[in-house]
Amino acid sequence: MDDGTWQGTNKKRKYHMVKWEALARPKEWGGLGFLEVKTMNTCLLAKWLERLEVEEGSLCVEHWFQRGRTVKIRSGAQTSFWHDTWLGNCPLRLEFDQLYKFCRDPHASVEQVMGSGHIQVEFRRSLNQQESREWKCLVELLTSVSLGEGRDIMCWALEKSGKYSTRSLYKALTFGGVENKFLMGIWKTRIPLKIQIFLWMVYHDRIQAVVQLKKRNWDGAVECKLCGEIETSDRILFQCPVALFLWVFLKQTFGWAAYPSSFGALMENLLLNNKGKVRHLYLFLCAGALWTLWKTRNDLVFNAKIVPAPVVVIHKTIALLTQWKILLKKKDRAKTELMIGEMSVSVLSI
Structure with a gap:
């Protein structure tokens, strides 16, 4: 079962990023809800x-x-x-x-x-x-x-x-523990399941950044291909120049007090400090930003596609949110359209 989760039907060996016990926990306690037979x-x-x-x-x-x-x-x-x-x-x-x-x-x-x-x-x-x-x-x-x-x-x-x-x-x-309200927020946010699982992996610091792959005896270079620093999850998604550009743009557009420098800061400053219905809309927005940055990094690493200008990442995020908004409830869709509209106007001034 563990092999099937990470490799599917592909015979090529792939890295197991999270132990089975964590995958088998119920979602409200931080797992993915897989059945432990x-x-x-x-x-x-x-x-x-x-x-x-x-x-x-x-x-x-x-x-x-x-x-x-x-x-x-x-x-x-x-x-x-x-x-x-x-x-x-x-x-x-x-x-x-x-x-x-x-x-x-x-x-x-x-x-x-x-x-x-x-x-x-x-x-x-x-x-x-x-x-x-x-x-x-x-x-x-x-x-x-x-x-x-x-x-x-x-x-x-x-x-x-x-x-x-x-x-x-x-x-x-x-797992007889305490409910993880942040992760339950991820599962309740109306985004594709693939993106929910990606955010779960980011939360547990288990996406395939170089630092994690090195722990599994990967023998490649440790530097980020874009900025030359050691590649960690937070480096890819928050600290690399392209990522930093996107988060500063979002901070200025929506009037945030600060931009997040790590996933922990994102949870604390943007999500946990926003109450109720506002929180899941910010999570929807941040999910689009994080997935765009991850796809941009993978295009560079695996396909040698370099972003011609940082502003492209903003346009990709807007396109992604526009594509996902159909998943939202009608009342949330209207609020999201306003957020997308603000981003579209702000990007014109860059």
Whole structure:
């Protein structure tokens, strides 16, 4: 699968710019959303465990199924006191780990511990001062618990409905992190998929600039063919004279406080500081500029096509945005036409 992503059906070896684990993360957590088959198989197997769990007499639940499993206590007979999530947001063995290490019966059920009306937990030795404080906290926590009758009910914490879903467990297993709002902005911007993936690669600094190729044992020259400096992603897209000319033009046309000197600066100064609906229009504009610069660099490297004048890059960007605007919603299309109009007027003065 990894070879297919980077090489397609071409037998010629190509460089793998991003590791498979990053590609397989969900888009909202910084990946490309490729399906990780092994993890999905685990989630499908967990569906069978969920079915077994609700049947009488079955406690067959693996550790990865525990990621989202919580229990509503009734009699407490089917619930592990230490291992299940039934009180609070995590198992008691994690919240009171020192007590768990020295308890005599780590597999006791809630009913066995609390069914008599008293807390029955035995330890293999006397508790020290810190452990005694933990024990006091645990006892206070358990005072709010009262057991009833009937079978305990399994719930799924990763879904609002409380019911198990393969999708929710797959997301938790692939990457349980924080949503990347900037990358989600890329996926929501109405530009061609190819350009979205390109921006994702730029974000991760994985486009095939010389510095990245050198890490993969490429033996070519390290200098940018246009300016002679070491070729990095930021050099190609922001710092090379042609790129600098384009960004200064955009700064002056739209009244930006500064022009970006790197992709990080672009995110911070132009995108993250613009709110809501304005942000995705700026991202649309910047996507056109970045793709134009990348294509211009590739034409020079692979086809020996030299830009006759820097102003050509501006015209190419305008043409690209005009081509893409059909992808936008009607109200955004009108705003984009105004932006393109401003660029077309400004370029006449150069």
